Amino acid sequence: MGITSAFVASQSGLRMTEKWAEVTSTNISNAHREGYVRRGLTLTSSEGGGVGVSGISREVNSALERMHRLEVGRLSREAAVVDGLEAYVAGLGQPGDPQGLTSRLTTFQSSFDLLANNPADPTLQRTVVEAAETLARSISDTSSALGEAGAAARRGIAQDVEDLNTLLDKVMTLNTRIAQGEDATTGRAMLEDELGTTLDSISGLMGIRVSRDAEGRVTLHTSGGTPLIEAGLVQRVTYDSANGRLFAGANEITPDAPGVRGFTEGRLAGELALQNEILPQMQVQLDELARALVVEFEASDASLAPGQAGLFTDAGAAYDPAQRDGLAARLAVNPAVRPAAGGALWRIRDGIGATVQGAAGDTTQINAFLSTLEAQHSFDTQAGLGDQITLAEFASNLISGQQFARVDAEQKLATLQAGVETIATARSGSEGVNVDDELQQLAAIEQAYAANSQVMRTLTEMIDTLLAAV
């Protein structure tokens, strides 16, 4: 190795140091940017002496990345459930709240107790009717609040599906650009950053599996294995809101559906669980409460002709077993007891079907109404709130059960949150920029540059000496 090759070697040293400084400064300037993965320099000894820069690497940790995405997906699912239930459950109140369903039921019952002592008092009769109306309104309001929660979840799903398709299209574009671009360059690393952020966003929406081909293009499947992006085709996600089903292209990917190769993580999974399971279940519970009120007050009313509506009605009509769905929303007090609607208050004492006033002190019908409020009834097991319990117990179970759904999701959320934070910290520790390290590198860069320049200076002096000798 002569002076010329020594020159070439130290020149390559200078070039490498410049590249190193570039990488380090990029790391420092992007230290706090979300989704930035630390860059490194891959060095090789170059053919014929000196050092070569074979490329810029991205210090990605794919195992942590995968775990982080999985955890974020689980977290987003619970977060979606909590968000979807929050407004509704807050309005529902706790058992025992003065504005709550159970208190309305108790108020209704105690007004009957008072009336039993003084059945002829029109004021007490009015109190009973008003308590019944408040109760019915409270149930139908709760039902419409539930309907709003459902509508919000549907809007959320529609929005998320749209976002998801945008993100999938973005992945396709990035795939093309990555395959066209050169490996191990700054441009490539930037594209990879963008791809990483996009995949992070997608995994917040749905559980995905990522694999890569030789050209660096990603293939995306749902965690169950249905293709989302494969063979250069993007399977756009569509939502069938009538049946609550989600599709990727022609393949069904509804979360939690049996036998479907879908996914269980991500916000969409949470929203669809709300839409398909949690909210319908709550609706069934409310409808069942309304049904019990309508049916039991029909059964305990001796004055009714067959098919005639009792104190509580399905929008004025008697109970029709085929029409239970959505009954809570239609629950209303029979107009026959409401003077404003042309009814008469005394029917609360004599029975809704009575055509003429009975004896002023007759408490038979009132006692029958009271005993039905106190008696245990059978409830549809589909509601899952117990059988052979009183109306008040059912209402109380309903509130605590629905509160529990949210509390449960919140607890899961808190547990997952801790896990996600741990993994996020590990991921940013492994992939992120440690400014201290980078500053240390800067010191090393300075030294390396100075050392290489010193070599060049010495070589120049050697040549000068030689030239002086000629």
Add this chain to the structure above:
Amino acid sequence: MSISNAMQTGVSGLQANSTKVGRISDNIANANTDGYRRTFAQMVTSTSSSATGIAPLGVRAVEGADIAKEGSLRPTSSATDLGIGGSGFFVVSKNPNDPVLANYTLTRAGAFLPDKDGNLRNAAGLYLAGFPYDSTGSLGAVNRTGFGDLETVNVGSFTLPGEATAAMSIMGNLPAQETGLATPGAPFISTAEYFTPLGAAEQLQFSWQPSATANQWDLEISDLSGTTYGTVTVDFNDSGALAGTPLAYSNITNTAPAPANFAFDPATGVATLTINNGATPQVIDLTVGAPGSFDGMTQFAGDYSPPKFEADGFETGTLLRAEIDERGDVYGIFDNGNRQLLYNIPLAEVTNPNGLLAQDGNAYTLSRDSGTMQLNTASSGLTGKIVSQSLESSNVEVAQELTDLIQTQRAYSSNAKIITTVDEMLDETMRLKR
């Protein structure tokens, strides 16, 4: 030996040393010429002595070139700057795709850049030659002892005509636990890309339906428009050394509307698809996996790993850029993201590189002295490797040239001194007679 002979010897010394200075000046002038090879003058005695007596022993300079000695590679930033680490020469021609074989020369100067047509041309205006790959990625039988089969490497306006897929293979794992369930779940779907004879990318869909019988799957192959080509039932081994591999294929059903067709060979696990997309339908051999082989689809308990497909043929595309590896393979990267082998740049090796004749523009031609030429693949055998993004500096060592220069200068002065001394002596002799 007489005085006048001494004078002549001195003159021969002057001549020889001036030749040497000439070579040194060539070297110093070209010290920074990429691919330049050092030339030198060697001193050889010149005499006509015979057995009867010693004749004057003059000197003459024999010129030579140090072509075999490598220069050092210096890194550059252009991907088409090529350096050779080790032995060998690039083959270049005066004109693109030159039909005149005499116009082909060898060089180590690798500062190639595309000209207006995309042909790679070095700083001296010589075009780089390589062997073109055919569409299946093979060079075929090329003449490696002559320039006849070479083409100019073009990385510009290259449009890749499509090539139909003829063979395809599938490799992946099916989750064993999904079979044998009372109500098996939905099928696992995967999509594979193939290329039509016109170079368009089309897709085939594979649907793996787990069966209620343990370790049994129904494979259905269809296209995206909904035409089903056929179905086949695959049973997998559940025990023994071959557990997880296909056991047998049965229930082969062809549902493709003629002339499309689906055939399956249970012995080899190869499906033959006939796709009706032209006057002559396209036929694709699809390897699913021979019974007892781990190379295709397997079935183990665990996750469904989406199958990987490998298909030959390629899609029509326009060249975006080229990459050159150390074997001298030029890969084209096309706008559709595909990589395709375009050329192989061979390195010419001769028996005696120092015997090559220097030409204008850092080039050398074969001579009687150089021996036979062989066009070898870089990085194979003793042939050097091609290093992209680097250039080979001249193999001149300035320090050596300068020391030689000092030496030669001294030698020249000494010879001159001989002449002046002899002159003085002759003067002396002249003065003997008044």
